Amino acid sequence: MxxxxxxxxxxxxxxxxxxxxxxxxxxxxxxxxxxxxxxxxxxxxxxxxxxxxxxGFFDYTIGGTAEWKGLDNFRRLWEDPVFWSALRVTLVYSLIAVPVTVAAALGMALLTRRAFRGVRFFRSVFFLPVITSLVLAGAIFRWLFSAEGPWTTMLGWIGLGGTPWLESSTMVIPALALVGVWSRFGYGMLILLAALQNVPRELEEAATVDGAGAWQRFRHVVLPQLRPALFFLAVIETTMSFQAFDAIYTMTGGGPAHASFTLVFDLYEQGFKYFDLGYAGAIGVALFIMTLVVALIQRLLLGRDK
Incomplete structure (x- = not known):
């Protein structure tokens, strides 16, 4: 006063x-x-x-006039077997790529967490694929997985040779998922490294004094502290896997026999090959809703406390 x-x-x-x-x-x-x-x-x-x-609610092509269709595009989507096949391929790809990417990111973050000689070099090398052009990387991996490529040759040495993975309807998705993991785990490594720096060392030291081993310290001390970062990373990687396109377009073009034909590939063809922008918009809406639902599920499983 x-x-x-x-x-x-x-x-x-x-x-x-x-x-x-x-x-x-x-x-x-x-x-x-x-x-x-x-x-x-x-x-x-x-x-x-x-x-x-x-x-998604209109019938529209480039240069034409937009005509209101209401939910017709979505009814067509519901009855389209190609859409459901693309949805299945997208889900299989994501179920392989997302857990492996998060696991690889966590493993590399734990390996490079401590300061040792050359740690900055290894962190840079692990992050390098994130800033590498996926079109260029896809062309290289297409050769690696080809019939004359090193991958097929090495599998032949151990008796697992046969149809090249990119030409196999069964193995093409795992091959593409491996490329996705290679291109994304470095980003997750940096996110988890930042989270690991905030884990109090006193908690780990106290657990060590109480007789906890390395696995027990990780499970009961470190992992709970990483839950917010893991939730964020899971949502980001799921979104990126649902939108995977560059490497698939370069390596397989959606083949063989639509075995790698994802939702984004379907959206691309409808919009830029057939110029059916209304139907492509409906596919985009469906993809957005699916991504949102999966993110909410991950929120319930990983992000309850934050």
């Missing part, structure tokens, strides 16, 4: 009011700095996503 009376006496604003004014000025300055990125996001990311969802 005395401070406010003194401030009024000298004709200046009270300290609390001055702080609120400065906070508003800082907020406005921050908003001005992020405004260009926000506009770009709204125009080139959020806007097209909304437009694609709206197109």
């Amino acid at each position: 005395a401070t406010q009376l003194t401030a009024r006496k000298h004709g200046s604003a009270p300290p609390r009011r001055r702080r609120s004014v400065l906070a508003r000025h800082d907020a406005m300055a921050g908003l001005l700095f992020v405004l260009p990125c926000l506009v770009l996001f709204l125009v080139f990311r959020f806007g097209p996503a909304v437009a694609g969802g709206v197109l």
Whole structure:
């Protein structure tokens, strides 16, 4: 009260009011700095996503006029066997790629957690696939998995040779999932490394004093602390696996016999091969809903406490 009376006496604003004014000025300055990125996001990311969802309710081709169809595209989707086949392929791919990616990321994060000579080099090498062009990597892996490639040759040495994986309807999805794991585990490694740095060492030391082994310390001390990071990583990797396209397009083109024909591949063909943008929009809506449902399930399983 005395401070406010003194401030009024000298004709200046009270300290609390001055702080609120400065906070508003800082907020406005921050908003001005992020405004260009926000506009770009709204125009080139959020806007097209909304437009694609709206197109799902229209019959529209490039250069034509949009005709309202209501739920006709979604009824067509429900009756389309190609869509259900693509959905099955997408789910199988994700069920292989996501757990292996998270496990590989966790393993590499634990290996490179401690400081040792050359640890920064190994972290950089493990992260390198994340910034490598998947089109270029897909061309290289297509040769690796070909009949004359090293992978098929090595399998032949141990008696497991036969049809190259990319030409086999059974093994093409595991081959593509391995490429997906290779291209993504480095990102997850960095996320989990950051989370591991926040695990209190005192907890692990106390568990060691109590006689806990390495596996017990990991299971009961480290792993619970990693739950938020694992939840985030699981959602991100699931979303990326549902949207896998670059390597599949480069390596197999959806073959053989539609064995690697995913939902995004179906969306691409409907939109950019047949120019049926309304039906492609309906596929995009279905893909979004499926991703959201899986994310909510993961939230229930991994993110209950956060």
